[in-house]
Amino acid sequence: MKITKFVVASATALAAGTVGAMAADLPAFEPVEYVQIEDAYGAGFFIIPGTETALKIGGRARIEGRIHDATDIKRDEKEFNARARFNLRIDARTQSELGLIRTYGDFELMTNSQQAVSTNLVHGYIQIGGLLVGKTTTSLDFYTGDLSSNTVDRNRSDTEVWQANYTYALGNGLSITAGIEDNAARARGVDYTAGGDPEFAGNGIPNFTAALRGKYGWGQFGIGAASNTIRSLYGEYDSQMGFAVLGAVTFNMGMIAPGDRVSFQAAYVDGAMGYVNSNEADAAVDAAGKIGTNKGWMVGGGLKHHWTETLSSGFDGTYFNVDHAVDGEDYSRYAMGATLEYRPVQDLLFSVGVGYADTRYDNKVLANGKDSEDELAVNFRVERTF
Known part of the structure; x- marks a missing residue:
């Protein structure tokens, strides 16, 4: 019996020593550092381990088919x-x-049935407090529509540009933004041949912009102005200075249905057609050889209505009138669109949209014998955001 106890004790001591020796030979591991969720900036942010930077990675996939008739x-x-x-x-x-300090990038890869492939930096900027430098939506894009499908172009400011600006919060929901924009995305050139394609003299002085915004429980508003330098391609013409004045207001209509809203907008441009999404030249040379700016004004608006939690629709339109520097080239254009949108689950969209536009010339007959030209577009879209 004593021999048995001795053997058991000896075996136990040997095993303990062996396990201790093995444990001493194992590598030491650092404590595991788990990813920390940061919801101060909204859903989807997490702290990069070892830093104080919150990061969010997301994206969007969009597939669509479009029928477009741009003649008659x-x-x-x-x-x-x-x-x-x-x-x-x-x-x-x-x-x-x-x-x-915010750094934001939105990279886009696009292809279509004509096998065209393109890449684009849609947004790319650094924001330090109120200072923003880079490419993003212009500070004058107060209202960009209520459609979730690609139909026909409406005449309003809706683009991304290279810019540098500073936003200062005035308090009580008000803020003011002032800065400069690279006018490469805005310049529409000079028409030297009365109805020909505009010609460009290259990018020169940037556009200067200023905007006042207000955001409240009832909705929001924005008013702003921009300059636009028109550079002549030929030395005999002096450069011209154009400008744009824009404004919009949106009213929340939650008393009808959550998320409903209605918006109105207006703009006046003189030698700054890019601020109303027009391909018309900023200036033109008349029969007497004098250069003058093209002028125009726009009014428009739209609405969004939610029929149910998953079914909604949008409608918007613009009316644009042009006072051309060349006699007989005045015209007006109206464009409108509507969509029906279905969201069966969060971040998944099915939509169908239809749009129509008509351009009518005051004193001009086209090659087809008509004084107007119209276009119709129907779009089907599936979109997944993550």
């Missing part, structure tokens, strides 16, 4: 085009002594 809708000259877009979006934010 009574004739069988329709065009079908399928298009796919993929966007990768990265948003990094860090609090600092200078305020919030």
Whole structure:
């Protein structure tokens, strides 16, 4: 019995020593550092381990088919085009002594049924407190529509430009933004041949912009102005200075249904046609050889209505009138569109949209013997955001 106890004790001691020796030979591991969720900036942000930077990675996939007739809708000259877009979006934010430092990028890859492939940096900027430098939506894009499908172009400011601006919060929901914009995205050139294609003299002085915004429980508003330098391609013509004045207001209509809204907008442009999304030249040379700016005004609006939690629709339109520098080239254009949108689950969209536009010339007859030209577009879209 004593021998048995001795053997058991010896075996136990040997095993303990062996396990201790093995444990001493194992490598030491650092404590595991788990990813920390940061919801101060909204859903989807997390802290990059070892830093104080919150990061969000997301994107969008969009597939659509579009039937577009840009001649006469009574004739069988329709065009079908399928298009796919993929966007990768990265948003990094860090609090600092200078305020919030934000770096944002939105990269897009697009292809269509004509086998055209393009890449684009839709948004790419650094924001330090109220200072923003880079490419993003212009500070004058107060209202960009209520459609979720690609139909026909409406005449309003809706683009991304290279810019540098500063936003200062005035308090009570008000803020003011002032800055400069690269006018490469806005310049429409000079028409030297009365009805020909505009010609460009290259990018010169940037556009100066200023905007006042207000955001409240009832909705929001924005008013702003921009300059636009028109450079002549030929030395005998002096450069011209154009400008644009824009404004819009949106009213929340939650008393009808959650998320409902109605918007109104207006703009006046003189030698700054890019601010109303027009391909018309900023200036033109008349029969007497004098250069003058083209002028125009726009009014428009739209609404969004939610029929149910998953079914909604949108409608918007613009009316644009042009006072051309050349006699007999005045015209007006109205464009409108409507969509029906279905969201069966969060971040998944099915939509169908239809749009119509008509351009009418005051004192001009086209090659087809008419004084107007119209276009019709129907679009089907599937979109997934993540």
